[in-house]
Amino acid sequence: MSLILLLFLSITTFHKCICSNHTVVRCNEKDLEILLTFKQGINDSLGTISTWSTENDCCAWKGVHCDNITRRVTKIDLNTYFYEYEPVKVLEGEMNLCILELKFLSYLDLSENNFDVIRIPSIQQNITHSSILLHLDLSHLYGPLHMDNLDWLSPLSSLKYLNLDGIYLHKENNWFQVVNTLPSLLELQLSHCNLNNFPSVEYLNLSSLVTLHLSGNNFTSHLPDGLFNLTKDINSLRFEGSNIYGEMPSSLLNLQNLKLLDLSSNKLQGLIPDEIGQLAHIEYLDLARNMLSGFIPLTLGNLSSLYLLSIGSNNFSGEISKLTFSKLSSLDSLDLSNSNFLFQFDLDWVPPFQLSQLSLSNTNQGPHFPCWIYTQKSLKDLDLSSAVISLVDRNKFTNLIERIPSELILSKNSISVDMSNLTLSCSWLSLDHNNFTSGLPNISPTAEFVDLSYNSFSGSIPHSWKNLSELEVLKLWSNRLSGEVLAHLSASKRLLFMNLGENEFSGTIPMNLSENLEIVILRANQFEGNIPPQLFNLSYLFHLDLAHNKFSGSFPHCIYNFTHMVTFHIYELYSTTIDLFTKGQEYVYDVNPDRRTIDLSPNSLSGEMPLELFRLVQVQTLNLSHNNFIGTIPKTIGGMINMESLDLSNNKFFGEIPQSMALLNFLEVLNLSCNNFDGKIPTGTQLQSFNASSYIGNPKLCGAPLNNCTITEENPKTALPSTENEDDESIIESLYLGMGVGFGVGFWGICGSLFLIRKWRHAYFRFIYGVGDKLYVILTVKLNSFRRN
Structure with missing residues (x-):
C-alpha cells in the first residue's frame, strides 16, 4: 500500500513539474492596468519604457520586477542613468502616483528624471490594503517640480526610506506632522524643497530616524533645540545652505551616534563648544562658510574617527598647531581656507594623517612652502592659492606636484621655479599669477583645465600638448610664449575656452x-x-x-x-x-x-x-x-538692441548713419570717428548723448553734437532768392508740361473717336463739307459786290 502511495506521489510531482515548464504565468491584470495608467502621462523621448506594451508580460518590462511565484509587481526602478559622468534625463511629462496603488510594491525609484508635473490621485481611498512600501525615491534635480501637500504619505506606514529632494513643498506647513505618521521611517531626505519653516516639534516622535537631510531650504530660523532630543539614534544630519542662524544647539552634542554633521553655508554664529569632542563617532564635520568665531577647541583633536574636517570661511582666530590634529589619524580631507589662523607648525612636524584633499587657499602660509605638506604622499587635490608663498624646496616641491593626479591649484602666489622638465599628471592645473619661468611643463593627456596665465613662461608649446584630447579650458594669457600654438590644439575636440592673449604666438x-x-x-x-x-x-x-x-x-x-x-x-x-x-x-x-x-x-x-x-x-x-x-552701415544694425559698445572708428566706411541706430538704447560707448560718413547724424536721445569725439574725422558728417547741417543759416540773404528762383522755374516747367499733356489727350481723344466710330466720322465730314459750302457762297457774294462797287 505504501509503495502505491509513493508511486502516486511521484506521478503527481512529475505532472506538476511538466505543467510548470509549459505554463507561463503572466503578471496580475490589476497591476498591468495601474502600470499602463502610469505610462499614459509620460513623454519617453529616449524609448526608456518602450518595452511597456501589452504584447509583453509586464514582469519583463524595463525597470519592473515581479515576485517569481505570485507574479505581482514588487519593485519599480526607473531612476536616471549616467553616460560619461553626465546624467541623462530619461522620463518627462507627468509623474502619476497612481503607481502607489500596486498592492505588493515594496520599492519605487523614479529619481533624477525630468517630470514637470505630479499627479496625486485619491490615494488614501484607493489604498485599502496595508501598504508594504519600504523605499520611495521621487527626487528631482532638473527644475522646479511642485507638490502642494504630503497627505498622500499617510497610508504608507511601512515606509523606511523617503527621498523627495528637489520637489517644491513651500505650501506644506505641516511636513513634520506628516512625517510623524510614518513610525518606521529611518531615512528622510527633503533637500532643496523650498521649505521655509520648522513646525512645532512638541508632539513629534522621530526616535527611529537615523538620517535627516534638509539641505538647501530657506528656514530663516534657529535650529529647534528640541529636534535633536527626538532623534537620539541619528547618525547623518545635513542642513547646509538652509539659511539657519543663531548658535549651534547644545542638544546636537548629545547625538552620540552622529557620524555626519553638515551645517555649512549658513549664518551660524558664536563658538564651537568644547563638548564637540564628545562626538566620538563623528567622521564628517563641515562647518564652513558661516560666521563662527573664537578659537578652535583643542578637544577637536580627540575625534580620532574624523576623516573630513571643513571649517574654513568663518571668523575664527588664534593658532592652529599640531595639538589641533594630535589624534586625527583618520583624517583624509582638510579645508581651512579663507581663514585668519596663525599657523604654528614645526619644520620637522610629521602629521599623524595622510590627506587626499587639502585646501589652505586665502590663508597666510608664507613665505616658505609648508614643510609638512611634503610628507603627504596620497594627495590628490591641493589648493594653496593666495597663500603668500614665494620660497620652495625645489626638489621636494617638484616631486610633490608631479604626483598629484587630480587638482593642483597654486594661483596668486610668487613662486618662481623652472618647470620645463616636469610632467604634471593632474586633470585640473591652476598656476596663474606666479613667477614661473622658462618653458612650459608637459601635461597629462587627461588634463581638462589648464591655467598658466600671468607668468613668465617662454618658448614654444611642448610637443606633448598635441595629445590633450580631454582639454576643455586653456588659459595662457600674458606670458612670453611664441611659435605656432593652434595646430597643437587640433586634437582638443572638447575645448570650450581658449585664451592665448598677450603672447608672441604666430601662424x-x-x-x-x-x-x-x-x-x-x-x-x-x-x-x-x-x-x-x-x-x-x-x-x-x-x-x-x-x-x-x-x-x-x-x-x-x-x-x-x-x-x-x-x-x-x-x-x-x-x-x-x-x-x-x-x-x-x-x-x-x-x-x-x-x-x-x-x-x-x-x-x-x-x-x-x-x-x-x-x-x-x-x-x-x-x-x-x-x-x-569699406561700405555702409546696414539698417539692420537697429535690431542689435543689446549693444552696449560699438567701435567702427578708423576705417573707410561711408554713407549716412542709419536712423535705426537711434534704437540702440543700451549703448554706452560709441566711436564712429575717422571714416567717410556723410549726412546728418540721426536724431535720437542715445546718439546725441555722446560728445563730438565719437564722430570727428568725418568731414561731410553734421548734426548734433557736431555743427548744424544747413548752409542757409551761414548766408540767409543770398540763399533765399536762389530758393525762390528755383521754385519759379519749377512752376513754369510744370505748366508747360501740363499744357502739352492736355493737348495730346484732347487731340487723340477726338481724332481717335472719328477714326473708330463710323457715324461720327460721316457726321464730321458732312459738317466740314457744309461749312465749306457756306464759306464758298459767302466769299463769292462778297467778291461780286466788291467788283460792282
Missing part, C-alpha cells in the same frame, strides 16, 4: 578647431592670414577676440551659425574668469554667458562687412576699429 587659424568653443581670445599676438569661414560656424561661440594681430583679407561671407549670439542661452562653464576688453577699457569677468563680444580691432582686414554680422542681435560689444573696412 594662422586652422580650420579644424573644436566645434564646442565658446570663448576664443587670441588678442595681442602675431597671428596672420585670413579668418577662416569655419570660425563663424561655431554655434556655441559667444566671445571672439582677435584684436591686435596681423589678420588680413576680407571678412568671410558665409552663413553665420553663432546661435548664442542670436538667441539667448544660459550655459554653465567652469568657475573661472576672462579678461574682457569692452567699453573702451579692460575688465576681468567671471564667466558670464550673457556677455557677447566680437573684437577684430587693430588688424589689416578689408572689404565690406557682411549683413549677417549685423543680425547677431545678442552681441553687446562690437569692435571693428583700425582696419580697412
